Amino acid sequence: MTRIISIVSGKGGVGKTTLTINIGSALATEYKTDVTVVDCNISTSHLGLYLGMYYSPITINKVLTGEATIDESIYQHFTGMKIIPASLSLKDLSGVDVFGLKNAIKNLQGKTDIVLLDAAPGLGRETLSAIKASDEVLFVTTPFVPAIMDIIKMKRLVEEMDVKINGIVLNMVRKEKYEVTKDEVEKLTELPVISTIPEDRNVPKSLSAKAPIVVLYPNSPASIELKSLAAMLIGEYYEPKNILARFVEKFKFW
Numbered sequence: 001m002t003r004i005i006s007i008v009s010g011k012g013g014v015g016k017t018t019l020t021i022n023i024g025s026a027l028a029t030e031y032k033t034d035v036t037v038v039d040c041n042i043s044t045s046h047l048g049l050y051l052g053m054y055y056s057p058i059t060i061n062k063v064l065t066g067e068a069t070i071d072e073s074i075y076q077h078f079t080g081m082k083i084i085p086a087s088l089s090l091k092d093l094s095g096v097d098v099f100g101l102k103n104a105i106k107n108l109q110g111k112t113d114i115v116l117l118d119a120a121p122g123l124g125r126e127t128l129s130a131i132k133a134s135d136e137v138l139f140v141t142t143p144f145v146p147a148i149m150d151i152i153k154m155k156r157l158v159e160e161m162d163v164k165i166n167g168i169v170l171n172m173v174r175k176e177k178y179e180v181t182k183d184e185v186e187k188l189t190e191l192p193v194i195s196t197i198p199e200d201r202n203v204p205k206s207l208s209a210k211a212p213i214v215v216l217y218p219n220s221p222a223s224i225e226l227k228s229l230a231a232m233l234i235g236e237y238y239e240p241k242n243i244l245a246r247f248v249e250k251f252k253f254w
């Protein structure tokens with residue numbers, strides 16, 4: 001049975017694409033899960049850019065215009081995860097029917113274990129089509145009021161759509177006094193915070209290297225949390241390696 005999980009936020013820039021590629025990579029590398037990540041932020045696509053895929057001949061755009069099948073739009077990443085990118089070209093938006101996403105994604109049923117949908121920000125058509133195409137939603141927010149308020153709105157929408165809410169990922173946490181705490185986020189949203197990911201300078205560093213942080217800096221604080229989150233989503237437990245094992249790993253890497 002294929003699980004389809006969308007990674008959603010109201011506000012942009014909170015970490016949806018970062019989470020999508022890293023949960024995908026962690027599931028593929030640590031848990032040998034067959035995982036497919038799909039760029040559903042079709043008008044302002046970033047997922048391919050985060051992985052160094054600047055041009056892909058067949059994209060989700062072509063699937064949504066009926067010019068290609070979803071199987072033809074799948075690319076293999078070196079981590080083992082499968083990627084369905086969106087086109088970076090403005091002209092490839094013409095004729096795209098985002099509400100065809102649900103039917104397109106349905107064709108992945110039985111062919112992969114987990115599908116992660118990297119949603120567009122906001123409450124527009126692209127976001128709604130990604131939520132409608134999924135069985136489960138994972139919300140992402142930063143520890144600040146505007147992003148949290150947007151989650152409250154999104155929650156109401158998702159509840160009306162009969163899609164399961166897995167909880168909230170609190171991202172880019174610095175543990176500063178001016179941040180909203182995990183308990184406060186839970187009280188405000190009436191949803192569980194299932195993962196807290198620290199702000200980590202290795203996240204933008206890995207973005208500039210076009211590789212997921214869980215692969216490039218596997219023992220960085222954000223990587224450890226991302227791998228724990230990936231494990232939790234499939235009912236596993238991630239055991240961080242001890243200091244000696246981390247040193248040996250780093251030594252081998254260099």
Ligand SMILES: Nc1ncnc2c1ncn2[C@@H]1O[C@H](COP(=O)(O)OP(=O)(O)O)[C@@H](O)[C@H]1O
Nearest residue numbers: 012013014015016017018172198199200203204
């Ligand atoms: N835990 C983190 N620590 C530091 N920077 C982060 C973290 N998560 C995301 N970022 C950075 O924040 C920016 C926005 O992330 P992104 O995943 O593109 O957000 P979204 O997809 O929600 O728009 C990127 O530059 C990314 O590198």
Ligand SMILES: [Mg+2]
Nearest residue numbers: 016017041046
């Ligand atoms: Mg994004």
